[in-house]
Amino acid sequence: MRGIAAIIIIVYHCITVYPGIFHVLDGYGRNAFDGGGLSVFLLTTLPPSLLWSGREAVLFFFTLSGFVLTLPFLTTRPPNYVPFLMQRMVRLLPPCIFIVLLIAALLPIIPVGARNATPMTILDYCWFEAPNLWMVLRQALLFGDFYSLNPVLWTLHYEWHASIVFPLLVAVTALGTRVAVPLFLIGAAIAYGELRLTGATGYAMTLYYLPYFAFGSLLARHRAAIRAWIGGLSGGARLGLWVGCYILLKFRWLAPAPAVLDDLVNGAGAALLIALVISSATAQAWLMRGPLPWFGKVSFSLYLVHVPVILLMVELMPAVVPLPVTLLAAALLSLGLAQVMFRTVELPCIQLSRRIAKALARPVQPAGLRTESATS
Numbered sequence: 001m002r003g004i005a006a007i008i009i010i011v012y013h014c015i016t017v018y019p020g021i022f023h024v025l026d027g028y029g030r031n032a033f034d035g036g037g038l039s040v041f042l043l044t045t046l047p048p049s050l051l052w053s054g055r056e057a058v059l060f061f062f063t064l065s066g067f068v069l070t071l072p073f074l075t076t077r078p079p080n081y082v083p084f085l086m087q088r089m090v091r092l093l094p095p096c097i098f099i100v101l102l103i104a105a106l107l108p109i110i111p112v113g114a115r116n117a118t119p120m121t122i123l124d125y126c127w128f129e130a131p132n133l134w135m136v137l138r139q140a141l142l143f144g145d146f147y148s149l150n151p152v153l154w155t156l157h158y159e160w161h162a163s164i165v166f167p168l169l170v171a172v173t174a175l176g177t178r179v180a181v182p183l184f185l186i187g188a189a190i191a192y193g194e195l196r197l198t199g200a201t202g203y204a205m206t207l208y209y210l211p212y213f214a215f216g217s218l219l220a221r222h223r224a225a226i227r228a229w230i231g232g233l234s235g236g237a238r239l240g241l242w243v244g245c246y247i248l249l250k251f252r253w254l255a256p257a258p259a260v261l262d263d264l265v266n267g268a269g270a271a272l273l274i275a276l277v278i279s280s281a282t283a284q285a286w287l288m289r290g291p292l293p294w295f296g297k298v299s300f301s302l303y304l305v306h307v308p309v310i311l312l313m314v315e316l317m318p319a320v321v322p323l324p325v326t327l328l329a330a331a332l333l334s335l336g337l338a339q340v341m342f343r344t345v346e347l348p349c350i351q352l353s354r355r356i357a358k359a360l361a362r363p364v365q366p367a368g369l370r371t372e373s374a375t376s
Contacts, residue, residue, distance in 0.1 A: 313333070
């Protein structure tokens with residue numbers, strides 16, 4: 001599922017190179033019923049539009065992270081805070097540092113500016129200023145305000161900040177759905193209010209995205225009961241849930257509402273999608289077919305490399321090459337580079353993070369016992 005979400009985001013970034021498509025999809029709620037016309041309806045509402053639902057895929061990433069990260073806390077030996085945080089830090093930060101330093105090193109020799117800056121496209125969020133040391137540090141360590149070197153890092157920004165408070169989040173979800181959900185919704189409302197009133201997107205915005213991690217955490221806690229409930233439904237009822245999941249995921253285009261409500265409904269759709277998959281052996285079997293497991297394995301590296309590759313290809317490809325060919329080449333090159341980055345950067349980080357977590361979690365034997373053991 002993570003691999004499919006990464007593919008969706010690649011498709012989204014490829015097609016939003018086109019100004020007309022960017023103008024529609026970047027609106028996060030414009031649809032045919034607002035006068036957008038048939039082309040907007042086809043682009044945003046019909047089932048194929050799931051293939052380029054970038055915002056929805058990001059919220060799915062957050063929800064899935066909440067689900068996966070909660071599972072170790074539900075065992076008989078839940079992780080302590082320091083081993084958990086160190087493992088997350090080593091897992092997330094080094095690949096981000098690597099990609100930011102690589103872009104910062106290459107950017108001075110890339111002929112940026114070949115693209116047409118008007119009308120605006122997704123490309124205009126990137127590489128519009130020369131890198132400096134402070135900017136590189138802030139973006140590499142995921143505490144920047146804006147990620148112009150690699151814009152996808154904004155999601156890792158909130159992934160990392162959520163990791164810092166994640167044990168507290170798990171403790172809150174342990175209080176039950178009736179307590180946890182209102183608390184996280186209040187936090188999201190506070191962050192959204194700050195955004196609307198001041199335009200600031202500072203650290204309080206982490207509160208805006210915590211509900212999606214909480215949705216996943218609650219789903220992990222109650223997964224057995226959810227599987228039993230869905231498994232006990234009739235085939236028609238389960239089909240109705242799949243249809244409902246689609247409606248929730250496409251809500252922002254079917255019934256545009258304030259952004260915070262659009263996102264929360266999409267998050268509910270992401271949680272329902274995970275619930276349906278973990279309750280369906282058929283869906284799980286389909287997800288294990290062909291290259292999908294490989295996409296899932298390299299999804300983090302693929303996510304990090306694809307926008308820089310798209311930018312490079314658009315900047316460097318001769319003008320005689322049609323843009324669709326350039327974008328297809330960028331997507332294929334991203335797949336190859338993702339495998340390279342996974343093997344050389346991400347996999348060593350995964351292995352190191354596990355070793356660090358294991359070493360920090362190992363109980364320390366009192367000095368007296370060590371001495372006695374050594375002399376016996």
